[in-house]
Amino acid sequence: MIFNRFARETRRCVVAAVEEARMLGHDSIGDEDLLLGILRADEGVAAEALSSLGVTLEGAQEESEGMLSEALSSVGVSLEEVRREAGDAFEVSIPDERRIPFSPRAKKVLERALREAVRVRDNHLGTDNVLLGILRNEDGTAVRMLARLGVSPEMLEERLYELRGRAAS
């Protein structure tokens, strides 16, 4: 699709997002996995903006698990009990041979990111564009994950523009 427009950091971020999704047992790559991908690839102003607001890969992974656990307990299932019952063999990760597609939300994020990159005439679609795409999706899982970590889209966007301004000057 639009991968040839991606900056190298963005390609790394997408590869890392796929790995995160696989590890977390997501059968599609969601917008939250793209966020985790940015953190895991740890390159560029997007990663810098996130870490400057105290968002770490480990913290975000924990929230992801917390959200899964809460969703399960909303229907009366305890992740802990399932885990205990199944023993050591229980792991949510998806085997390497199974392909995982992008979710509609993640696709939308990447399309938005591309539009944003074109609008500001970036030659390449950077992870900052991806992060902006993620933030524009207020209903997305990533935005709610960030909220749980005490970071609002507004805060993050502001920090991103600050850092981008500094990088450009």
Next chain:
Amino acid sequence: MDEKTRTRVGGPEDPREGLEAVVALRRTLEALEAAQVENAFVAGWSWARIAEVLGVSKQAVHKKHAERIRDRYPGEPPRRKGKGA
């Protein structure tokens, strides 16, 4: 019955929560199936017997789990005597 289901599962007041619970259950179910099939394999159960309890065909279980499990247990798995295929 419809009313009961509604109040117990997810709740119509927040459809997203209900839908996300479905996703969470699906993920957990997949992981649980993989774990329990592995546990059964390690305990020496044949694919046929595992499939029977799961209520699916032997081919289906084999296709979904054999490669992953064999990768994890190269050679003869513990307590397994090679009965069944």
